[in-house]
Amino acid sequence: MRIAVPNKGRLHEPTIELLERAGLHLERTADRQLYADTVDPDVSILFARAADIPEYVRDGAADLGITGLDQAVESGAVVERAAAAGSTGESEEDTDGDGAGGTEDTPLVDLLDLGYGTCRLVLAAPEDGEIGSVADLEGRTVATEFPGITRSYFETVGVDAEIVTVTGATELTPHVEMADAIVDITSTGTTLKVNRLAVIDEVLESSVRLFARSDVVEDGKVREVMTALESVLAAEDKRYLMMNAPTAKLPDVKDVLPGLGGPTVMDVEADENGDGMVAVHAVVDEGDVFSTITDLKAVGATGILVTEIERLVE
Ligand SMILES: Nc1ncnc2c1ncn2[C@@H]1O[C@H](COP(=O)(O)OP(=O)(O)OP(=O)(O)O)[C@@H](O)[C@H]1O
Ligand SMILES: O=P(O)(O)OC[C@H]1O[C@H](OP(=O)(O)OP(=O)(O)O)[C@H](O)[C@@H]1O
Numbered sequence: 001m002r003i004a005v006p007n008k009g010r011l012h013e014p015t016i017e018l019l020e021r022a023g024l025h026l027e028r029t030a031d032r033q034l035y036a037d038t039v040d041p042d043v044s045i046l047f048a049r050a051a052d053i054p055e056y057v058r059d060g061a062a063d064l065g066i067t068g069l070d071q072a073v074e075s076g077a078v079v080e081r082a083a084a085a086g087s088t089g090e091s092e093e094d095t096d097g098d099g100a101g102g103t104e105d106t107p108l109v110d111l112l113d114l115g116y117g118t119c120r121l122v123l124a125a126p127e128d129g130e131i132g133s134v135a136d137l138e139g140r141t142v143a144t145e146f147p148g149i150t151r152s153y154f155e156t157v158g159v160d161a162e163i164v165t166v167t168g169a170t171e172l173t174p175h176v177e178m179a180d181a182i183v184d185i186t187s188t189g190t191t192l193k194v195n196r197l198a199v200i201d202e203v204l205e206s207s208v209r210l211f212a213r214s215d216v217v218e219d220g221k222v223r224e225v226m227t228a229l230e231s232v233l234a235a236e237d238k239r240y241l242m243m244n245a246p247t248a249k250l251p252d253v254k255d256v257l258p259g260l261g262g263p264t265v266m267d268v269e270a271d272e273n274g275d276g277m278v279a280v281h282a283v284v285d286e287g288d289v290f291s292t293i294t295d296l297k298a299v300g301a302t303g304i305l306v307t308e309i310e311r312l313v314e
């Protein structure tokens with residue numbers, strides 16, 4: 001089974017890190033290699049441009065792909081969100097398949113939101129300029145790296161604008177009379193601000209997803225990879241707490257722990273006075289750690305350890 005992942009750009013490093021944390025260690029010898037084996041003999045990695053990954057998956061060159069939702073929609077694919085159990089669910093976003101000129105009806109299934117590369121595709125125009133709403137763009141020019149999504153957006157809002165395709169530095173185009181507005185990615189908003197551009201409308205919300213072709217969604221290996229990635233995401237905002245407590249205080253300790261299920265309790269040697277002691281382990285939300293520790297100390301827990309969790313399979 002092959003997974004296509006970004007070969008460069010801002011999505012490359014976090015994607016490799018995620019695969020590693022999921023236990024799919026890459027075995028590669030040189031940088032810029034196009035292909036890598038993993039510790040699992042049945043899983044290999046293809047490195048491709050983020051924009052090409054949807055096509056690799058649709059064509060069957062890869063079974064899974066990791067890239068931005070914006071790239072999947074721009075590829076012209078119909079993007080379906082996976083239902084919880086894995087069967088294909090409803091269509092998401094404005095992905096009627098003709099958006100970016102795609103003709104084939106091969107859906108891409110959005111299996112998992114991987115939680116990074118979070119950004120918005122927005123329509124923006126110079127601050128204090130003539131363009132204050134999308135209607136002002138009738139007969140005007142819009143520059144973008146996403147011509148398919150942009151064309152589809154203008155069709156939906158019923159405004160006839162000319163689309164100019166650029167491959168980068170889109171924010172510059174309104175200032176050199178190439179375009180009256182742009183459709184581009186924003187996350188912190190810094191680039192728009194520096195270029196004195198104001199957001200007029202939101203076109204698409206995006207983040208990095210795990211995509212599959214619909215015919216491989218139920219495949220056992222695909223499920224395994226998905227579970228491994230999910231286990232990393234599930235562990236991210238959890239911490240593992242370990243502590244000792246007098247056996248007599250165990251009910252109080254249990255009351256304080258908002259853990260996943262009940263805590264694990266083990267007998268340990270009695271203290272110097274011969275009183276019974278237990279070791280208690282529990283998984284708690286990262287956001288609860290601070291207050292939980294205060295409460296645990298108050299009920300007599302000692303030797304409290306907090307550690308990160310690599311993966312959590314529920
Ligand atoms: N500022 C941003 N914040 C969050 N996510 C972003 C941002 N810019 C881009 N992305 C996401 O990353 C994807 C790829 O963008 P990136 O610029 O890294 O790749 P690229 O354009 O193919 O690479 P390069 O620009 O080096 O050729 C985008 O499609 C989008 O999903
Ligand atoms: O809202 P911000 O945080 O400022 O991010 C937005 C910028 O990030 C992306 O560019 P990128 O850094 O990928 O450069 P690129 O144009 O070379 O792809 C995007 O094209 C915007 O220009």
Ligand SMILES: [Mg+2]
Pocket residue numbers: 009
């Ligand atoms: Mg970029």
